[in-house]
């Protein structure tokens with residue numbers, strides 16, 4: 001049980017946190033705010049005391065995304081922005097591979113992951129030994145790793161990519177054939193966007209693999225003028241049934257630029273809440289698939305982490321140097 005003693009919803013805290021609540025009031029009932037406000041207030045105070053920043057992925061819940069995060073975005077934006085901070089402490093409100101990426105890019109800083117159990121089915125689908133076997137099987141074929149991999153795996157590959165730059169990264173290698181791991185569906189999607197031959201691994205995201213093309217067609221039958229936007233971690237029949245495919249950041253841009261009247265976001269459920277707060281005229285249709293790993297990060301675990309400066313992310317130096325090179329190579333590839 002985490003210690004939240006002394007954190008009460010006082011009139012002073014209510015007044016101080018009111019502007020923060022305003023940002024998310026469209027997606028959070030007023031009755032819930034008194035439970036979150038004292039933690040939000042204390043986290044924001046401790047951040048200043050510790051010279052800390054919080055990086056939050058688009059899948060975090062609104063009280064984290066709008067309440068305490070300093071930098072929000074997709075995996076690519078979080079990796080890129082992690083290089084720009086002058087904070088002493090980085091708290092990653094995301095999953096473990098994201099915290100490892102932040103640590104690779106900030107070896108001298110303290111990087112915290114509030115719950116070390118926040119894993120990822122993709123990252124767990126492949127090991128460094130698997131990559132070495134692939135290299136033996138396909139000698140000379142360059143290897144691209146999705147950032148959703150461990151530092152051990154990143155250390156074995158030529159370059160990383162995210163869903164926001166995968167096609168550009170594959171084409172940047174100038175090779176006729178590329179191994180792309182571990183997400184089979186992202187690899188298949190990239191193969192439809194480039195003439196480079198793609199060799200895929202059979203990893204899947206446990207959240208996105210549950211969507212089906214039939215489900216999308218059923219939603220279209222139930223809701224008029226539905227615009228369907230899907231994440232490339234979804235199976236091919238889902239992507240074929242979608243109007244637009246893109247990373248979480250590109251999905252956000254799609255909604256905020258085009259302001260469609262009704263949208264189905266085929267991705268993790270909290271995304272819709274976070275964008276709904278900024279796109280009041282759009283109605284969000286939500287099949288609610290939650291990522292159990294992302295949801296391990298809560299205001300209580302973030303507060304605990306800031307208080308104790310634990311759990312810290314550590315990466316063995318011989319792995320870190322090689323893994324960092326793969327991430328840095330990715331960061332110089334410009335997305336279209």
Ligand code: 13P
Nearest residue numbers: 074075076162163247248
């Ligand atoms: P992006 O935010 O990079 O699109 O990735 C989605 C995801 O599943 C991260 O875990």
Ligand code: SF4
Nearest residue numbers: 120121205206207291
């Ligand atoms: Fe991994 Fe999927 Fe969760 Fe993203 S949503 S962290 S890819 S399991």
